[in-house]
């Protein structure tokens with residue numbers, strides 16, 4: 001079964017990017033001239049996902065507006081050389097269907113994903129955290145995950161080896177390598193305290209999940225920081241069956257942090273200049 005739906009949890013406050021995110025969603029921060037959310041939807045679309053579900057919250061209206069037609073603006077620039085600047089977003093709007101729901105309380109990423117159940121139903125789906133901006137080597141990272149899902153039919157998470165002194169910011173896996181770069185998850189720990197991480201294999205913001213995860217999240221008690229953690233639910237899913245982790249090929253920028261955001265900006269600016 002192909003994966004046709006992708007969920008974008010985007011309800012978080014983005015406190016690491018204040019004051020920019022005081023009245024604007026962090027997913028609307030632009031890397032060069034394109035907002036993070038648009039890169040994310042392009043990646044989902046490239047992986048075959050045409051039903052885009054967004055979990056938003058207060059102050060996030062700009063996300064819905066970005067994927068809507070702006071009649072006055074489009075009328076204004078019609079026939080000018082600026083029209084081409086909207087061709088990417090227009091194509092996405094033609095090819096994808098967008099749905100939105102709201103997470104009214106910030107109870108964690110697991111809870112945000114559960115809030116999106118109404119947009120997903122009973123089928124496998126992608127989860128894409130748009131503040132992790134990824135560039136794949138041959139295929140986009142979400143496409144790499146879908147390829148694994150198509151072979152194994154279970155949930156798959158993207159992982160990256162991070163420096164040991166940064167592991168405390170991530171959920172990490174303990175796993176057995178079943179083929180080069182592909183791991184069977186045995187255990188997962190969300191944001192392990194410094195010096196106590198069982199590995200440096202960090203889960204990043206790309207997942208393909210099977211829909212039984214919803215029932216598991218419903219049963220998952222609050223974990224780290226009192227939030228319902230997707231890591232805890234995935235750990236249970238691995239215990240009941242199988243969860244795989246793919247060390248993706250490519251590069252990730254943590255655009256929820258100022259350093260990652262600046263790196264991504266430089267990278268994409270150079271890429272744009274080379275393309276001319």
Ligand code: UTP
Nearest residue numbers: 009010011012013014015016106107108109112
């Ligand atoms: P982060 O841990 O990056 O939190 O959430 P945040 O609030 O967005 O940012 P900071 O740390 O305050 O700067 C990871 C992802 O999960 C979503 C966020 O929108 C982000 O994409 N999320 C998190 C929710 O949608 N709801 C939540 O309750 C928590």
